[in-house]
Each structure stands twice: as structure tokens, then as C-alpha cells.
Amino acid sequence: MKDRRIQDIRIDYAKASLSEHEVHADPMAQFNRWFDEVLNAEALEPNAMTLSTATPDGRPSGRIVLLKGVDHGFLFYTNYLSRKGQELATNPFAALTFFWPELERQVRIEGQMEKLTDSESDTYFNSRPLASKIGAHASPQSQRVAKKEIVQNIAEQLIKRIGGLHVPRPGHWGGFRLLPTHLEFWQGRPSRLHDRIGYDKLPNNEWERYRLAP
Numbered sequence: 001m002k003d004r005r006i007q008d009i010r011i012d013y014a015k016a017s018l019s020e021h022e023v024h025a026d027p028m029a030q031f032n033r034w035f036d037e038v039l040n041a042e043a044l045e046p047n048a049m050t051l052s053t054a055t056p057d058g059r060p061s062g063r064i065v066l067l068k069g070v071d072h073g074f075l076f077y078t079n080y081l082s083r084k085g086q087e088l089a090t091n092p093f094a095a096l097t098f099f100w101p102e103l104e105r106q107v108r109i110e111g112q113m114e115k116l117t118d119s120e121s122d123t124y125f126n127s128r129p130l131a132s133k134i135g136a137h138a139s140p141q142s143q144r145v146a147k148k149e150i151v152q153n154i155a156e157q158l159i160k161r162i163g164g165l166h167v168p169r170p171g172h173w174g175g176f177r178l179l180p181t182h183l184e185f186w187q188g189r190p191s192r193l194h195d196r197i198g199y200d201k202l203p204n205n206e207w208e209r210y211r212l213a214p
């Protein structure tokens, strides 16, 4: 295994296929169907997704975040002052990418991000374990810190100060909703002839769907 060369790593995909006739007309329904299937497959962290953002002059950055809900958009939570938070504040265009190897599937989603309302963010924040709530207060996410003890000490002091009291959501922490205008469902196929079905949101809010070359 140790001698395996990167360029020799390859898998032939054969688990399933995808056709423009079998997918839902509504891509959100199609996403929910695939999400149910990946939950049933007991995949590891199926709600982990790559969030891509960019500066106003188009310099991209990516990182993993956890999907925490789906309604007419895709919800996740973070620190609004983090690098991603600052990029989204100046350029709301973003992309989400899921890879579910257990099902040989990828989903790509693009659109604009909006902040959740205070009450939506409060509801989720209040459902989090105490340690996560403290962490949201203690960590100046994405800022340089001289040593890890600094953040740990802030967290310990907060725990002492707060005791068993209610921990309110810090104003710099909350949710975003990506409102999709483009989605693509990718199913791995043998010989790299993968199935790709794309959806574009039209000005009348209907979805156009089409096949893409692999």
C-alpha cells in the first residue's frame, strides 16, 4: 500500500445510473431523495460539504462545513467574522459540493447566500451542546492566535463565569442559507462515462433540466 503511486489510484464506478427522465423536475426534491439514500447508506458525515466562496475580485477559497437544514435553500452555521463570513459579506455568490463515495455520487450547488434571521439562528444555537455554545463565544475564528492556550483559556473563563446559566448566541455567530440557481447531480459510471444532470433556475422560477457530458 505504501508504494502505491498517486497517479495509479483509480476506481471504476458501477453502482447506479441516472437519467434525465427518472430525476425529479424539482432539484430540491431530487436533493432530498439523494440525501435520504445517503443517510440509509450510513455514510460517514453525509452532511459535510465543501463551501466555496470568493473575494469581490474573484479569488476563491474553500472549506468543509456541515449542512444543518434544507428548505428552499441549504443551511449551515458559522462565525460571521471568519474568512468565509467576510467573503460572503462582500460577495454573496457561493458554491456547495458534496461527495458521497459510498454511493459514487457528487452534488454541486451554486447560488447566492443570505443570512438567516436572528430568530432562526437563535433556534439552532439553543439546540447546540454547551461546549459548542462556549466555543462560538471563545473562538475568533480564522484570526491568528499566538498559541492554542489563548482560546482554551477564554473558553475556561467563560464556563466559570456562566456556570449553568443560559448561554446567548453571540452576535457574530449564525446561519447562512444558500439560495440555489444551479444544481448538478453526478453519478459515477464505468469507463468514466458518468451521468450528469444539471438544473438551471429560469427567470419565471421554473427549473430547466438537461444532461451534461461527463
Ligand SMILES: Cc1cc2nc3c(=O)[nH]c(=O)nc-3n(C[C@H](O)[C@H](O)[C@H](O)COP(=O)(O)O)c2cc1C
Residues within 6 Å of the ligand: 045, 048, 061, 062, 063, 064, 065, 066, 067, 076, 077, 078, 079, 082, 083, 084, 085, 141, 142
Ligand atoms: C467535517 C468538518 C465539518 C465542519 N463544519 C463546520 C461548520 O459547520 N461551520 C464552520 O464554521 N466550520 C466548520 N468546519 C471548519 C471549517 O472547515 C473551517 O476550518 C472554519 O470554518 C474556518 O474557515 P474560514 O477561515 O475559511 O472561515 C468543519 C470542518 C470539518 C472538517
